[in-house]
Amino acid sequence: MAIETTPLGIVLIILVMGLVTLLTRLGGALLMAYVPLNRRVESFISAMASSVLIAIVVPMAFAGDLGARAALLATLVVMLITGRALPAIAAGLAAAAMVRQLF
């Protein structure tokens, strides 16, 4: 099944994407209404929660160019030293920009 990219079709495509995305936004809370919250479930969720971020970022380093890797490395180092997010992000962007100007 396919939708033609006519003006009406495009609106339909956008609605489909919007609806699926909305379901993912509401889905976690909808599902959890049926899962009893005990220590084990909370422990699963807390380990999973920050793992989401790691699972986004690590493949980014593998897929990205040298600049992307420099950016993540710089953010990591500054974050471990200072513990402050904005300087760490700024260092990451600066590192990517520098590496890309040089190579």
Place this chain on the structure above:
Amino acid sequence: MSVDAENSPYQLESRQVTREFVRILPIALFVAIFGVAFGLAAVQTGLGPWQATLMSATVFAGAAQFAGLGLWGAEVALIPLMAITLAINSRHILMGAALYPMLRRLPPGRRYGLLVWLTDANWARSYQQYQGGRENLEAILGGGLALWLAWVAGTLAGVHLGGRLGNPQAWGLDMVLGCFLLAMALGGVRSRRILLAWAVAGTAAVLAWRWLPPHTHVIVGALAGGLVGLFWLEKSPHGH
């Protein structure tokens, strides 16, 4: 476990919503820049200006929107469109579940109304605060509104201004979200248990990225990290 704190209704404070709106503005600026990039790409793909803007306003999920453009042609296949949108955005399910201990103390209307604004940056802020013992669902609302406005305004600008921005990659701007998410993860709890979960999550994500269908790596990695938590329990339950 203190019964009062676990079951008392969550009161959303409007002043805190405003504070969180302002607090996320630096990140929203970068989101706007990528909105510009999306608007540009959308128009080049063949969407009209208002169609691109409508997509940003209703979908409000950058990676899925770019992937959607990747499927564009004379027609768009429905099942791949739904599957890719679901795969890329399935992380929202986990994020919503992670906030559930706070969300369940809101009446359903507010709970789901708030989740409409859920996205990576405001979730990362709210969850980091939760780990630090502060309940901050206002970050989802205020932060989400700022990010949504930035994303839609950026798209509008991209659609109309075209290629005057130059090349955002040369300035490292494509890395802002990655660096932000990494900083948020590192700013949270770093126990041995969590570090092991991250090692498992990172390894699983890279393996999935390499060998499984596209866009499945985030959910695979996150669930793998969660398994560590399933078997290695937190020392004390989450109390505040």
